[in-house]
Amino acid sequence: MTALSTASAHAYPGSPGGEVQIDTLTPHPARVWNYWLGGKDNYPCDRHVGDACQEICPNIVTLAQMSRHFMARAIGYLATTAKIGQFLVVGTDLPNGDDPHTIAQRITPAARVVYADTDPLVLTHARALLTSNTHGVCDYLDADLHHPAALVRGAATTLNFGEPVAIVLRNSLDHLPDQDAAHALQVLLGAAAAGSHLAISHLTGHLHPRPMAQLAGLLTQHCGVPWLLRTPTQIAELLDRLNGGLLDRLNGGLPGGLRLVDPGVVSAPLWRPEPSPWPQRQADIWAAVGCKR
Template sequence: MSDSHESEPIRIDTTTAHSARVYDYWLGGTTNFAADRAAGDAVLAARPGLRYSVRANRAFLVRVVRWLAADMGVRQFLDIGTGIPNENNTHEVAQAVAPGARVVYVDNDPIVLAHAHELLKTTPEGATDYINGDLRDTEKLLREAGRTIDFAEPVALLLFGVMHHIMDEDDPYGIVGRLVAAAAPGSYLVISHPASDLLPATQGEASKRYNQHVATGQRLRSREEVERFFDGLELVEPGLTQWHQWRPDQDDAPPGAITGHSGVARVP
């Protein structure tokens, strides 16, 4: 496991809500604390159907990783903004199809680091690694990921529900551009991003409450703003769409409204 502070004890502040733990609460997980549940409930009060959207985003991850491994032959995955381990983690989905798949996880939440051992269970043929790092330190992230991933070969760059935590002043488009520039032709970029232009009657208030209660703020973006992340790449059908609409399985129809844009694009 790659971690520049792995000799230090993991310090977790349970009094302040953090994004990974709030997300875990919405998913129905148990790795969360009172502050996370209070923040999550405050957002849910403004956006009651949010849990459906969060679960649909997780289902999108499963479909995309399975498709990349089974249909596109991708054998390397860089999962940035991993979150707390749950069902159907990236390595489990990919290695079920391709036992030799190599997966690197990246997150900067100390509680994810505390549970990283769950992400390091791999098939004998494959490999997994965890980097305790920040997406904004892109060069360091790529350097450490290079110990497991060969960037001269195609890799799937997975950004599920993480780019909205990158504020405009931190140059989100530049970050994605540097990731793509490091990837070989035939690689794929996958992004899911909460939307600012869907369900305007509730989404704005929900985002406001999130930023009031959660230490890691968010910046929702419109369809046009999310599409810009894919500039110069080849969007895969059905193009930029809500995440429950990307090649859904028969039983994937969500019972509630979804509020996120998503896309998969090939690096030419």
């Protein structure tokens, strides 16, 4: 990230340590996604990269919307059908409408939700805007998937991992290589009780490999974090490691494994679709929900 200067930083109040200095010259993934989703929490540098990505991949805005729409459906499923009352959301994103805790607490007013991220702007906005109702709990954690054990310890101050918890990874695995992603999944689900659920969304290059690879390269270059595309098969294999695949040979696997909820690993618009502005057909954003046995 570029060094901060008076001209390139914006101070946000309200953090535990005082004002937070935000670099407004270096694009940030959450702000770029916020721009694609029509939000206002972004800067010219984010819009510049977002527009460049749209030139390469004109449907990236639709993919971002599909990802958010899937997560809304997944959380609705987790709160109703799976009857989960506590959620760990990794990759908080900037508030932009119907956020996970709002959906969960609309169904279960006493739901407890922990958001985890490491970006100061995301966490500052979350603390200011993502407020719980009077019955539930909404907390914010400075942690990410690179240190899953610390993430679990921090979340455990609000969530009871002895009871089922929903672990929601909103395009978070896109930033981790296979070994780190597999380790993070094993640690998170290994700490969770049987009956816990995992929900993920992930960019792919399944339908449009060349422009999606160019898009991932551009975001990696300008945002300072890697963006990794996986094929649908690679996403399925990553989840299958929790059932005693490669991860079993490396680390003993996950006791009980992970049972995928129908329809399994599919393109996000096809996961239990509801009426939406987009055609119910394959797109380069894939998704899955699974239950720990």
